[in-house]
Amino acid sequence: MAATPLLELRGIDKSFGPVQVLRDVDLLVPPGEVTALVGDNGAGKSTLVKCVSGIYSADAGELFFDGTPVTINGPRDAAALGIEIVYQDLALCDNLDVVQNMFLGREKRTGLVLDEPTMEQLAAKTLAELSVRTVKSLRQHVSSLSGGQRQTVALAKAVLWESRLVILDEPTAALGVAQTAQVLELVRRMADNGLAVVLISHNMNDVFAVSDRIAALYLGRMVAQVRTADVTHAQVVELITSGRSGSLGLAAEGAAADEYGPDGALR
Amino acid sequence: MTATAHMQPAVTTAPPNVADHVREYLSRVRGGDIGALPAVLGLIVLCAVFATLRPAFLSTVNFANLFAQGAAVAIIAMGLVFVLLIGEIDLSAGFASGVCASVLAILLSTYGLPWYVAVLAAIGTGVAIGLVLGFLVAKVGIPSFVVTLAAFLAFQGVVLLLLEEGKNIAVRDDVVLAVANRNLPPPLGWALAVLGVGGYALAQLVRLRTRQRRGLVTDPLLVVVARIAMVAAVVAAAVYLLNLERSRNTLITSLKGVPVVVPLIVVLLLVWSFVLSRTAYGRHIYAVGGNVEAARRAGINTDRIRISAFVICSGMAAVGGIVAASRASSVDPNTGGSNVLLYAVGAAVIGGTSLFGGKGRALDAVLGGAVVAVIINGMGLMGYSSGVKYVVTGAVLLLAAGVDALSRRRAAATGNR
Numbered sequence: 001m002a003a004t005p006l007l008e009l010r011g012i013d014k015s016f017g018p019v020q021v022l023r024d025v026d027l028l029v030p031p032g033e034v035t036a037l038v039g040d041n042g043a044g045k046s047t048l049v050k051c052v053s054g055i056y057s058a059d060a061g062e063l064f065f066d067g068t069p070v071t072i073n074g075p076r077d078a079a080a081l082g083i084e085i086v087y088q089d090l091a092l093c094d095n096l097d098v099v100q101n102m103f104l105g106r107e108k109r110t111g112l113v114l115d116e117p118t119m120e121q122l123a124a125k126t127l128a129e130l131s132v133r134t135v136k137s138l139r140q141h142v143s144s145l146s147g148g149q150r151q152t153v154a155l156a157k158a159v160l161w162e163s164r165l166v167i168l169d170e171p172t173a174a175l176g177v178a179q180t181a182q183v184l185e186l187v188r189r190m191a192d193n194g195l196a197v198v199l200i201s202h203n204m205n206d207v208f209a210v211s212d213r214i215a216a217l218y219l220g221r222m223v224a225q226v227r228t229a230d231v232t233h234a235q236v237v238e239l240i241t242s243g244r245s246g247s248l249g250l251a252a253e254g255a256a257a258d259e260y261g262p263d264g265a266l267r
Numbered sequence: 268m269t270a271t272a273h274m275q276p277a278v279t280t281a282p283p284n285v286a287d288h289v290r291e292y293l294s295r296v297r298g299g300d301i302g303a304l305p306a307v308l309g310l311i312v313l314c315a316v317f318a319t320l321r322p323a324f325l326s327t328v329n330f331a332n333l334f335a336q337g338a339a340v341a342i343i344a345m346g347l348v349f350v351l352l353i354g355e356i357d358l359s360a361g362f363a364s365g366v367c368a369s370v371l372a373i374l375l376s377t378y379g380l381p382w383y384v385a386v387l388a389a390i391g392t393g394v395a396i397g398l399v400l401g402f403l404v405a406k407v408g409i410p411s412f413v414v415t416l417a418a419f420l421a422f423q424g425v426v427l428l429l430l431e432e433g434k435n436i437a438v439r440d441d442v443v444l445a446v447a448n449r450n451l452p453p454p455l456g457w458a459l460a461v462l463g464v465g466g467y468a469l470a471q472l473v474r475l476r477t478r479q480r481r482g483l484v485t486d487p488l489l490v491v492v493a494r495i496a497m498v499a500a501v502v503a504a505a506v507y508l509l510n511l512e513r514s515r516n517t518l519i520t521s522l523k524g525v526p527v528v529v530p531l532i533v534v535l536l537l538v539w540s541f542v543l544s545r546t547a548y549g550r551h552i553y554a555v556g557g558n559v560e561a562a563r564r565a566g567i568n569t570d571r572i573r574i575s576a577f578v579i580c581s582g583m584a585a586v587g588g589i590v591a592a593s594r595a596s597s598v599d600p601n602t603g604g605s606n607v608l609l610y611a612v613g614a615a616v617i618g619g620t621s622l623f624g625g626k627g628r629a630l631d632a633v634l635g636g637a638v639v640a641v642i643i644n645g646m647g648l649m650g651y652s653s654g655v656k657y658v659v660t661g662a663v664l665l666l667a668a669g670v671d672a673l674s675r676r677r678a679a680a681t682g683n684r
Contacts, residue, residue, distance in 0.1 A: 076566065091564065093557035095625035096550070104554055105565030107547040114545055117481045139484070143678070 039217030148179025218243035337640025346583025354624025364588030365603030393585025401574030450524030
């Protein structure tokens with residue numbers, strides 16, 4: 001494991017009214033590695049990400065970025081720290097072209113006028129750094145791109161902003177086999193370029209193909225953070241579905257059932 | 268993605284080729300990205316039909332008339348483009364222009380204020396109307412259709428109240444009257460034409476040079492030159508025709524030159540085209556129209572963008588109202604009423620602005636406005652009753668909206684837009 005984790009969460013709690021969605025969650029995200037965040041529906045993955053991105057504020061717990069404690073009060077704070085989140089959809093405007101989308105909301109300009117040549121050059125450079133060869137023209141509308149290409153543009157957009165932590169929410173959920181492979185390859189390259197990457201995924205094949213570490217959430221608890229190489233496919237599935245697998249995960253069977261059974265069912 | 272695309276480098280810097288450019292354009296059109304093509308083709312067909320049936324249509328008097336007839340609609344349509352771009356509608360733009368024209372007329376005639384005060388007050392009224400409409404749509408969250416339908420009814424009443432139950436107020440201020448009724452001296456017309464075309468050519472060539480120096484993909488030089496030549500030819504022909512003597516009897520009066528309203532439209536067109544295509548604000552308008560959620564996540568203040576679109580729309584409606592008041596030399600309860608709004612929406616849509624948001628240009632409003640003006644003018648020459656005119660205009664609007672919807676479907680099918 002790397003020396004200092006880029007992002008460290010300690011004891012994060014979050015409730016919505018009577019429903020406690022996150023309980024005492026710890027998470028380490030080192031730079032240069034892909035950390036897969038896995039868990040069943042309702043395990044709290046999205047909530048955890050929203051706490052990091054500043055959309056929700058955690059009820060309790062500490063957040064360290066680059067070793068220093070920080071508070072994130074909104075998406076702008078997160079962006080200022082270099083945290084970028086790529087959502088499964090909703091990220092791109094169909095009626096704008098690739099460059100326009102990559103710079104949306106942060107356009108380069110000289111005076112009042114948009115500096116198109118500079119933006120186009122920077123976009124081209126970023127795509128080249130990520131060895132993206134699938135986007136034919138930077139000036140084609142995003143609507144004419146395939147699902148994989150769109151996801152590529154969304155990832156490149158996140159990289160463009162000198163971000164240090166990129167959180168990907170189900171990036172391959174809507175993609176075909178070949179496109180999934182392309183996007184995963186890109187995710188791997190982002191980590192190899194030194195970024196910290198958090199990959200939220202349901203797909204075990206993706207997780208094992210690309211991640212260095214796996215963090216498993218079960219009913220709002222972080223049940224295990226392990227190196228991908230140390231676990232098997234079956235173990236991870238067990239962690240997701242029952243919160244424990246052999247020596248990993250929640251310790252005592254009875255305690256888990258007592259503590260989480262009733263309100264877990266509500267979720 | 269196909270295997271061939273894999274072979275391509277991330278950025279193509281191959282020298283641009285005219286044949287490729289044409290082929291790409293054709294494939295875009297086939298893919299549903301038809302832009303202003305229907306408006307241009309429609310304009311040519313309509314002109315040909317009317318010219319054959321009524322030779323008077325081609326007279327220089329009538330040509331100059333077209334500009335005065337279409338000006339107010341085209342100006343209101345330019346404002347409407349902004350509201351349509353963010354995927355909303357403003358049904359009140361017509362009567363908003365009536366309210367603003369009433370304010371202008373009352374300040375000029377009843378209070379005898381100078382023209383610039385009255386014009387500023389009229390535009391200020393438009394901006395205030397836009398702020399209220401935009402606030403109700405963006406902040407309160409009432410659908411724009413309902414807000415502006417309510418405003419449509421209310422403004423109709425406001426005009427009646429302002430004009431004290433339908434009085435007709437004459438506009439006698441020379442400057443205001445000049446807007447839609449006077450012509451530029453012929454030499455000035457030529458000077459402005461040369462200036463305009465020269466500026467356009469310079470901007471195009473500078474842009475080409477900058478992109479070439481930076482090693483970016485450019486349009487072929489030939490295409491750029493052809494574009495400049497076409498603009499120059501159209502402008503020169505128009506200025507030449509407008510500078511011909513139009514008076515029936517030159518002993519009584521001489522009537523020649525470019526109507527004053529033409530440079531006004533050109534300036535408005537340039538300003539709004541610049542705002543839409545060259546500023547971050549314009550980019551954000553398109554983003555809000557394309558995907559509000561993506562725009563919000565990109566840190567764009569979407570409410571402010573939406574309110575500003577309504578402000579521009581109502582502000583431009585005020586300018587349109589001023590032109591209408593100037594042309595009629597008076598303001599009455601029907602100014603900006605009846606079919607002005609539908610003509611304006613029709614102009615924007617015929618020109619290629621999408622009713623679904625995210626697609627459109629200021630130029631669309633002018634091209635569409637020209638089509639609408641030709642229809643009104645030509646049908647008038649043919650001596651059709653206003654009943655027929657309404658039916659035909661309605662049919663053309665429906666046709667344009669149909670073309671918009673179909674090209675959108677085609678665009679979705681071919682993954683293009």
